[in-house]
Amino acid sequence: MSEPRVGVYVCHCGHNIASAVDVEHVAEWAYKLPFVTIARDNKFMCASTGQEQIEQDVKEHDLTHVVVASCSPHMHEKTFRNACARCGMNPYLFEMANIREHASWVHPNDRDGATNKAKALVSAAVHRVIHHQPLEPMQVNIRPETLVVGGGIAGIQAALEIADAGHHVYMVEREPSIGGHMAMFDKTFPTLDCSACILTPKMFDVGSHPHITLLTYSEVEQVDGYVGNFSVRVRKKARRVDEDLCTGCGSCWEKCPIKVLDTVFEAGLGYRKAIYRPFPQAVPKYPVIDTENCTYYKTGKCRMCEKVCQTNAIRFDAEDEILNIEVGNIVLATGYKLFDCRRIPQYGYGRLENVFTSLEFERLTNAAGPTDGKVVLRDGETVPETVAIIHCVGSRDKHYNSHCSAICCMSSLKFAHLVKEKTGAKVYNFYIDMRPISKGYEEFYHRLLHEGTTFIRGKVSEITDAAHSPEEEGKLVVICEDTLVGKQRRVPVDMVLLAAGLEPRADSSEVGHLFGVSCGDTGFFIERHPKLDPVATMTEGVFIAGACQGAKDIPDSVAQGAAAAARILSTISKGQVILEPIRASIDESRCSGCRICNNMCPYNAIDFVEDLAVSRVNPALCKGCGTCVAACPSQIITGAHFTFDQLMAEIDGIMVDVTADDPFAVEAV
Amino acid sequence: MTQKPKLALYWASSCGGCEIAVLGLHEKILDVAAAFDIVFWPCVMDFKYADVEAMEDGEIDVCFFNGAIRNDENAHLAHLLRRKSKVLVAFGACAFGGSMPGLANFYDRDTMFNWIYMDSPTTINPDKVLPQKRYDTPEGELVLPGFWNTVKTLAQVVPVDYFLPGCPPEAQSIEAAVTAIVAGELPPPGSVIGSDVTVCDECKRTKTEKKIKRFYRPQEIIPDPDICLLEQGLFCAGIGTRSGCGAKCPAVGMGCRGCYGPNEGVLDHGAKILTGIASAIDAETAEEVEIILDTLPDPAGYFYRFHLPDSLLRRKARKNGKKQMDGGPQ
Ligand SMILES: Cc1cc2nc3c(=O)[nH]c(=O)nc-3n(C[C@H](O)[C@H](O)[C@H](O)COP(=O)(O)OP(=O)(O)OC[C@H]3O[C@@H](n4cnc5c(N)ncnc54)[C@H](O)[C@@H]3O)c2cc1C
Numbered sequence: 001m002s003e004p005r006v007g008v009y010v011c012h013c014g015h016n017i018a019s020a021v022d023v024e025h026v027a028e029w030a031y032k033l034p035f036v037t038i039a040r041d042n043k044f045m046c047a048s049t050g051q052e053q054i055e056q057d058v059k060e061h062d063l064t065h066v067v068v069a070s071c072s073p074h075m076h077e078k079t080f081r082n083a084c085a086r087c088g089m090n091p092y093l094f095e096m097a098n099i100r101e102h103a104s105w106v107h108p109n110d111r112d113g114a115t116n117k118a119k120a121l122v123s124a125a126v127h128r129v130i131h132h133q134p135l136e137p138m139q140v141n142i143r144p145e146t147l148v149v150g151g152g153i154a155g156i157q158a159a160l161e162i163a164d165a166g167h168h169v170y171m172v173e174r175e176p177s178i179g180g181h182m183a184m185f186d187k188t189f190p191t192l193d194c195s196a197c198i199l200t201p202k203m204f205d206v207g208s209h210p211h212i213t214l215l216t217y218s219e220v221e222q223v224d225g226y227v228g229n230f231s232v233r234v235r236k237k238a239r240r241v242d243e244d245l246c247t248g249c250g251s252c253w254e255k256c257p258i259k260v261l262d263t264v265f266e267a268g269l270g271y272r273k274a275i276y277r278p279f280p281q282a283v284p285k286y287p288v289i290d291t292e293n294c295t296y297y298k299t300g301k302c303r304m305c306e307k308v309c310q311t312n313a314i315r316f317d318a319e320d321e322i323l324n325i326e327v328g329n330i331v332l333a334t335g336y337k338l339f340d341c342r343r344i345p346q347y348g349y350g351r352l353e354n355v356f357t358s359l360e361f362e363r364l365t366n367a368a369g370p371t372d373g374k375v376v377l378r379d380g381e382t383v384p385e386t387v388a389i390i391h392c393v394g395s396r397d398k399h400y401n402s403h404c405s406a407i408c409c410m411s412s413l414k415f416a417h418l419v420k421e422k423t424g425a426k427v428y429n430f431y432i433d434m435r436p437i438s439k440g441y442e443e444f445y446h447r448l449l450h451e452g453t454t455f456i457r458g459k460v461s462e463i464t465d466a467a468h469s470p471e472e473e474g475k476l477v478v479i480c481e482d483t484l485v486g487k488q489r490r491v492p493v494d495m496v497l498l499a500a501g502l503e504p505r506a507d508s509s510e511v512g513h514l515f516g517v518s519c520g521d522t523g524f525f526i527e528r529h530p531k532l533d534p535v536a537t538m539t540e541g542v543f544i545a546g547a548c549q550g551a552k553d554i555p556d557s558v559a560q561g562a563a564a565a566a567r568i569l570s571t572i573s574k575g576q577v578i579l580e581p582i583r584a585s586i587d588e589s590r591c592s593g594c595r596i597c598n599n600m601c602p603y604n605a606i607d608f609v610e611d612l613a614v615s616r617v618n619p620a621l622c623k624g625c626g627t628c629v630a631a632c633p634s635q636i637i638t639g640a641h642f643t644f645d646q647l648m649a650e651i652d653g654i655m656v657d658v659t660a661d662d663p664f665a666v667e668a669v
Numbered sequence: 670m671t672q673k674p675k676l677a678l679y680w681a682s683s684c685g686g687c688e689i690a691v692l693g694l695h696e697k698i699l700d701v702a703a704a705f706d707i708v709f710w711p712c713v714m715d716f717k718y719a720d721v722e723a724m725e726d727g728e729i730d731v732c733f734f735n736g737a738i739r740n741d742e743n744a745h746l747a748h749l750l751r752r753k754s755k756v757l758v759a760f761g762a763c764a765f766g767g768s769m770p771g772l773a774n775f776y777d778r779d780t781m782f783n784w785i786y787m788d789s790p791t792t793i794n795p796d797k798v799l800p801q802k803r804y805d806t807p808e809g810e811l812v813l814p815g816f817w818n819t820v821k822t823l824a825q826v827v828p829v830d831y832f833l834p835g836c837p838p839e840a841q842s843i844e845a846a847v848t849a850i851v852a853g854e855l856p857p858p859g860s861v862i863g864s865d866v867t868v869c870d871e872c873k874r875t876k877t878e879k880k881i882k883r884f885y886r887p888q889e890i891i892p893d894p895d896i897c898l899l900e901q902g903l904f905c906a907g908i909g910t911r912s913g914c915g916a917k918c919p920a921v922g923m924g925c926r927g928c929y930g931p932n933e934g935v936l937d938h939g940a941k942i943l944t945g946i947a948s949a950i951d952a953e954t955a956e957e958v959e960i961i962l963d964t965l966p967d968p969a970g971y972f973y974r975f976h977l978p979d980s981l982l983r984r985k986a987r988k989n990g991k992k993q994m995d996g997g998p999q
Contacts, residue, residue: 185726590933592870594908596945599878633909633945634867642932 004130005037007063009054011045011070020114026069029658031120032127037061045070051083058087065129069097074529090134092581092641097125119658128652131646135581140620142228143328144572149170149220149515152180154546154555155333156202157561158568159271163211165569169323170233171206173216175264177282180201180335181547184359185263186366186373188554189414190347190436190444196368200281207283215323217288223514224604225394226620227541227577228328238318241275245313248285252305252314253277260293266361270370276303280368287454289316329429329541329568332525333513333561334370334508336547339394339401339500347461349394349500354476355376355496358411365418375422377495382496387419388478390460391431395501395551403522405501405551409435412499413444416453427453428491430460430480437557456491458483463496483547502551516543516603524550535564538623539603540579543567580640581624584629588614590636597628597637672848674730676705677721679750680712681736682742682770682820683763688712688735690761690837704851705731709750718746719754729753731850733833735762737770737978738821740868742814751827756855758862762836762928763991764823765861765936767978769836771820772970774977774984778818797975810814817989822979836975837966838927839914861911865933868925874898879949884964887923898924899949903962904971905966910940927975937981938971946972 008030012018023041031039038061042050043070057063066089067079073096081091099118107114144167148159151173160167161594182188183203185195204210215236221232241252258274262304265278272278274294277287295302295317306314328361341349341357349355354377356364367373376383388500389412395405409431412501416427430450434455435443449455458480467473468490475492482489505511512519516539520526526543535543545560546552552560571577584605586597597606605621606628608614617628629639638644680688685812692698692713708729712865732754750905762768773781776932782799786792804811809850822892835837846862846976849855856862876897883901885902892901898919899905918925946965952958965971973980 230755397904590866592867592912593876594867594869594945595876595878596908596948600948631944631948633941634932635941636866636932647938 001163002064004035004064005062006033006035006065006067006126006129006634007054007057007061008033008036008038008039008067008126009045010041010049010118011068011121012041012043012481013070013104014044017070017100017104020108020111021099021118022111023118025115026118026122030067030069030122030126032058033123035065035130036365037063038325038503044544046076046079051079051117054080054083055087058084063089063094065132066094067125067129068094069099069118069125071100073371076489085156092135093132095125095129095131096133098657099665116658119496120654123656123658124650125654126647127656128650130268131649133643137581138579138619139576140226140228140579141576142571142574143230143326144168145325145327146329146331146402146572147220147230147325148331148333149511150174150180150333150335150490150546150548151178151203151206151214152333152335152546152557153182153199153202153217154335154548154557155180155200155331156206156544157558158331158333158543158565159206159212160209161562161565162568163209165565167211167389167569167572169209170232170234170327171212171214172218172220173214174219175276175278176217176239176276176286176301177284177286178206178216179212179279179281179283181359181431182309183279183281183382184366184553185362186369186426187414187418189410190438190440192417193522194413196281198226198285200283201415203281203283214284218323220514221322222328223516227539227579228571229376229620230327230330230541232325232327234323234325236321237324238315238320238380239286240291240315240318240445241286242313242315242318243286244586245311246286246309247311247313248277248287249310250277251308251310253287257304258293258295259301260290266370267357267363269360269363289314294667318335319438329571330513330515330545331561331568332517332542332544332548333546333557333563333564334511334548335507336502336551337505339405339503341393341498341500343391343400347390347460347496348463348465348476352463352476354494355390356386356500356546358408358497358499361415361497365415365422373422375419381630382494383423384419385423385427386426386462386475386491386493387423387495387497388428388476389415389419389493389499390463390478391429391499392459393498393500394503396432397535397592400503401503403501403524403551404435406435407551408499408501410441410444410553412497413448413453415497415499415529416448417451425494425653426655428478428493429453429455431455431457431477432459433457437442438553455481456482456489458489460623467492471626502547508548513602515539517542517544518602522550524548534569535560540577540623541571579620582624583619583627584617584624584626584637585619586615587636587638588612588616588634588635591615592634594633596633597631600627600631602627673704675708675728675751676844677709677729677732677754678700678707678712678760679732679734679736679746681734681746681823682739683736683761684769685712686837687733687761687763690835690840690843693837694840694843697840701847704847705931707730718749721749724753726752727755728946729755731756731758733758734951735760735764737763737767738775738817738823739770740814741814744817744826745814747823747826749966751910751982756830756850757823757827758831758833759823759829760833760836761838762930762975765834766930766976766980767820767822768928768975771976771978772824772974776985777814777971777987778845781840782816795887819984820978826980830858831855834863834911834929835914836926839917841915842913861930861933863911863913863929866912868910868912868914868916868919868929869933871912871914872897872907872919872925874919874922876900880951881946881949881961882951883961892922893907894922898922899946904946904965906942906971906974909938910981930976938976939969942972943968 010027027039027041084094085091103114103118148155148171163169218236224231253273256273259271262272275289292299307337363369394400460480462479472492478491527534543564545564546557591614626639629637689818759765874897905924905925910927913928
């Protein structure tokens with residue numbers, strides 16, 4: 001093979017790089033590096049003139065490899081690979097050195113240091129690129145079916161968008177009905193729309209859509225395959241009610257003698273029966289039997305529901321069903337869970353009767369809730385005269401969750417309005433900062449200011465029933481430092497509402513692992529790029545939408561559901577996806593079958609071939625993360641584009657003495 | 670009759686096991702004697718260094734050099750035998766990777782001298798006498814080889830043609846090397862004479878996915894005879910160690926120690942074993958990792974037992990930021 005001929009392009013990025021790095025000098029210096037045929041600096045490499053320069057040089061100077069020193073590969077690796085591809089080069093014979101994020105931006109006040117670092121990074125890229133091998137991307141066909149996991153508003157939106165476009169959707173929901181948290185609310189901020197009025201039509205559409213198979217009371221147990229061709233195993237838990245026969249008439253739950261505290265839908269404030277439908281507008285309309293509480297499963301007797309059912313739909317001996325479905329793409333829309341307020345004992349939730357969580361209040365104020373929408377104390381009758389609403393409970397606090405839950409300012413304002421409207425009580429909102437940031441939110445805040453709600457800025461330190469004065473007797477006292485006035489306050493109230501934060505689901509890391517999606521340090525699923533790719537994940541074909549990706553309100557959840565659907569629809573209409581060729585491969589002739597790599601792969605891409613006693617990588621599943629490559633103690637797994645030779649050469653390159661006149665004196669050692 | 674090729678064997682810083690291994694060829698040793706003219710083997714026959722010095726350069730056809738380079742004498746002989754030999758073979762784990770003597774690279778000369786000659790409980794040395802390179806007596810000057818700060822491998826001191834791994838090399842490995850030499854069918858210079866897969870390949874134990882919850886020392890459990898030892902929590906370096914030994918240690922319930930060194934192409938034996946072991950640890954949190962690792966005593970010693978001097982770091986960092994390569998005479 002003839003000698004490599006490398007072209008090096010050092011970008012000014014306007015002032016972004018040039019203000020801290022001597023770009024011309026880096027280019028001149030790079031010319032001395034081994035195999036460098038041409039080295040230039042350029043104001044904006046990503047502009048068409050920069051790209052055309054590469055194309056022209058490849059043709060005129062017969063370049064075999066190209067290095068661009070500019071920004072992060074996340075930004076423009078694709079741009080430059082495409083430029084290389086346009087002039088007939090294999091795009092993987094290109095390498096990028098990041099001298100912006102890694103040099104100029106982090107060392108803005110050290111020109112010599114930043115310039116030397118840029119030289120080292122360029123040297124690393126040049127040393128590495130000559131070891132690059134041409135790689136060919138892989139094309140796979142896309143199945144048009146989609147799986148949506150979670151039937152909250154985000155999942156519902158995604159499912160309807162795809163189904164309306166004529167493609168089949170399987171929706172898997174863990175609970176007996178779809179609807180998610182939104183189904184529990186009475187009113188939604190900031191417009192105070194009736195939640196059920198805007199949600200139930202969509203739920204109904206999902207339930208009756210010809211292109212949607214709704215699998216409620218179901219869970220995904222296993223996911224195999226890869227983008228375009230996932231095989232999913234779903235467990236459809238036994239409802240013990242035959243869906244083909246049941247009419248949802250309700251006589252079974254009316255007659256069922258067993259009352260069970262409903263900790264899911266009624267947030268522990270109301271009761272349901274042992275055979276139940278979570279709420280009247282549930283989709284589907286069929287009830288389920290809760291075998292833990294049903295008398296029949298404890299004693300073998302009762303069978304009341306069976307007796308009253310006119311269509312003979314009760315099936316006590318029904319068993320879970322396992323369904324295997326094939327889909328091309330997956331949307332995870334598993335939502336959030338509410339912060340457990342018992343974790344802050346000084347707020348007294350669970351100990352002080354009239355401290356309520358936000359979800360409890362949603363049920364209290366809901367016309368279809370346990371009190372028919374009357375806002376009353378835990379005794380069920382007393383109407384509060386003073387109510388305190390505490391913001392940021394379990395959010396923005398390093399002891400619990402450092403993130404802002406994004407919706408609590410607004411839901412607290414909504415509560416203040418509803419309390420006032422329904423009881424005329426005096427309302428105090430204790431907040432740290434007001435963050436009504438979306439459209440119409442600031443206006444809603446002003447409306448509340450005019451409605452006469454009292455806002456106290458300060459973090460509540462304690463809620464107590466220990467009275468210090470006659471007017472505190474029999475009341476809950478909210479203690480906090482009013483930071484605007486600079487004094488300690490004790491505010492006696494009848495009722496306290498805790499605006500609990502939004503947390504990832506308790507099982508989010510297991511669910512993530514099942515689908516090959518990681519959780520960030522807050523526990524929410526991580527998107528592929530926080531700005532430019534918010535609904536995709538690092539696993540091709542698996543998308544995230546709604547509050548499972550981070551705390552957010554309904555409009556944002558809906559937008560993400562629609563965005564995920566749009567992404568999927570575009571791959572379906574293309575029919576194929578192109579997979580990066582950067583992935584691992586095992587030299588089977590040298591694999592000793594130690595199986596160290598087998599459970600390392602976050603994408604379940606490694607299989608063990610029993611009869612040959614070797615491990616094998618499924619190329620379509622592999623994401624090229626390199627975990628197995630590093631783990632393999634025999635060093636016989638190679639990561640394409642990250643080979644041992646490439647990495648060692650890169651290290652050699654970065655170790656070059658960039659301050660020496662002739663850096664290659666060092667190489668000789 | 671054509672002249673038989675000339676063979677030299679030398680023992681530098683090592684335990685002597687390699688010499689025994691050559692004798693361990695049993696009756697095959699006669700084939701060696703028949704095939705070669707043994708010109709230097711101080712352990713077995715009475716040769717003097719002067720005999721070697723008197724030879725022509727390149728006169729020895731093959732030299733099996735065992736032992737690490739830990740002092741001036743080892744280095745002197747390494748240079749001498751290199752000059753006199755056509756083919757120099759680093760024989761056994763010490764010459765190849767530094768091995769046990771090389772573990773001294775976790776310390777330095779002063780620390781070792783202080784312990785051995787002064788502080789250890791069984792030492793009485795009121796005058797604080799330490800080894801000296803020279804000492805004048807009425808009968809004349811006495812000389813000791815200088816003791817190096819850093820143990821080196823043979824290849825770090827002189828160019829080496831072939832490496833024969835093992836502590837000691839198994840008879841079949843020595844045989845293979847001898848046969849290849851006699852037949853003139855040697856691999857390209859610089860090669861390790863051996864396989865390119867790891868011990869697991871030869872190990873008959875059943876392997877499943879590895880999930881280590883804690884480590885055991887060999888005396889703490891009686892391992893199941895059929896299951897991978899590592900999966901049972903017994904440290905086994907077989908995952909990252911070149912095969913060729915027949916997996917004898919795991920076969921009898923003792924985890925591989927790693928004496929055949931890194932697999933073909935691996936730069937740092939200890940690091941590879943470490944990544945393998947780390948990958949098998951079944952922990953959810955960083956704390957759990959710590960708890961599990963606490964059950965593995967002396968991890969550095971386990972991972973680098975045979976290849977510390979030829980690892981990427983070579984030795985523990987020395988005080989005063991001295992260069993790590995610092996070996997050389999006192
Ligand atoms: C007290 C309170 C009041 C609020 N008020 C408003 C408001 O007025 N206006 C507004 O815009 N926002 C409001 N929000 C925010 C709103 O609840 C969320 O934005 C919205 O519910 C997020 O929808 P989602 O579909 O992402 O998640 P969810 O509503 O949590 O739905 C997720 C669904 O996925 C299911 N699921 C979970 N895991 C699995 C699994 N492994 N397999 C199958 N199914 C699974 C769940 O059962 C659930 O049905 C409020 C939040 C709270 C806490």
